[in-house]
Amino acid sequence: MLCFLFLVFLTDFYYHLFNFTKLGFRTRDSLTSGKKFKNVITTDGHSISFLFTRTVKKSLATTKNPSDFIDDIRNGCDIWGVDPGVSTILTAVDTSGRQRTTSLDEYYHLCGYNNANFIRMKHQEQHTAQFLKISNLSSLKTSNITEFAKACQERLSLYDDITSYYNENAWSSKLKFQCYIRKQKGVHEICKRLMHGSVKYNKKASTGVKTSSAENESKYCPPAPLDHPDKPRKTIIAFGDGMFNSSLRGNRGAPVRLIKKALQKYCGNQLEICMVDEYLTSQICNRCKSRNMDNVVTEKSKRRVHTILKCKQNTCNIVWNRDIMAAHSHL
Incomplete structure (x- = not known):
């Protein structure tokens, strides 16, 4: 009481x-x-x-199959085939031929992680003495009670240095809060690329537009596939359900599950997500439907290019980007 x-x-x-x-x-x-x-x-x-x-109510929603969207397809909705990955988080293709790609580097840039690392390195260079003391502390991750007590004692003795390094003008807390805000905006921007109103693919976007300079004078950069002028009545996303680790050794983590969860929050009358089996989507040619694909080999080094596939069928001989072909297979 x-x-x-x-x-x-x-x-x-x-x-x-x-x-x-x-x-x-x-x-x-x-x-x-x-x-x-x-x-x-x-x-x-x-x-x-x-x-x-x-109190969270138990979800009663059932997983929809592609056959459940026949009426929406007949009414002229937008359909996107999305192939998730690691180095390229999302590769999307719609029925009109538009392509959308979001790389892992682009995601980290949108979230502000690169800028945050630059600020941390700059602060580290300005406080080298304090940083060396903190970096040489013994680890707390030990099962030996003597070593654990030693690590705690070292931190208590350097309490003033640790607090002055991290709490000066609350720079570390402010930086974390800014990254949190930019992460929400970055995920929202990636979701809008599959719906309508994204910054990267709007009318004023400069993605892919050639700028005059001596370096790229002979290069051709096609314009970005812009959004349609009118917002679609409904959008259906065929999302690949491939299960793989979100990170590979030597690479940063790919937030595929985070993007998928964010897209599911937008589901309703205007957006639907249909999970599609990814079995053999990157091995069967999307044009001739034959399983006769092989990696392109470079002429000089004879190195196999993993991202480029060529159909060996004599009547086809098409060259595919692996992720683009997989996204087409989802449609």
Whole structure:
């Protein structure tokens, strides 16, 4: 009983201390109805987080098959075939021939991780002495109690150096918060590339447009496949369900599941996702439907190019990009 009264008092205290109307809670009772406020608040000195819990209803939605979208296809909806990957997160092709690609490097740029690493390296160069002390600390990841106690003692003795290195003007916390914001915007931008209104493929986009300079005078850069002027009534995404590790050795992690989860949040009357089996999609030619593909070999080094495939069928002989062909196979 005393514990319950204490929690009620704590909730009242937090409600009067913070302006919860910014979070959508206009009354005191709204904090404990639906979304339960757990009276837990965390902060890193710059941003602040409030912990809520809510009762989640069991999803009754059933997985749709391609045959369930026949009426939508007859009504002229947009259909995208999406092939997920590691070095290239998404490779998409629609029925009108437009192509959309999002590389792993582009994702890290949109999220601001490259800029954050540059700022961290610059701060490290300006505080070399403190960084060397912190980097030479013993690891806490040990099962030996003596070594663990030694590592804790080292951190306590360097407490002032550690706090001054990370908490100077709260630069580390601000940087994490900026990356969090840019990550939300970056994922939203990638999702809009498969719907409508993306920055990369709008009317003012300069992607692929040739600029006059001495270096690229002889190069041809085709213009980007722009979005249609009108927003489609409905979009169906045939998403490949290939199961693979999100990262390869020596490569950064690919957030394929994150993009897929973000797309599922947009599902409704305007967007539907259909999971498609990826079996043999990169081995069967999408034109002649024969399983007679082989990698292109370079003339000088005789090296097999993994991303380029050529059909060995005499009546076909088409050259495919592996990811583009797989995306076409999803349609």
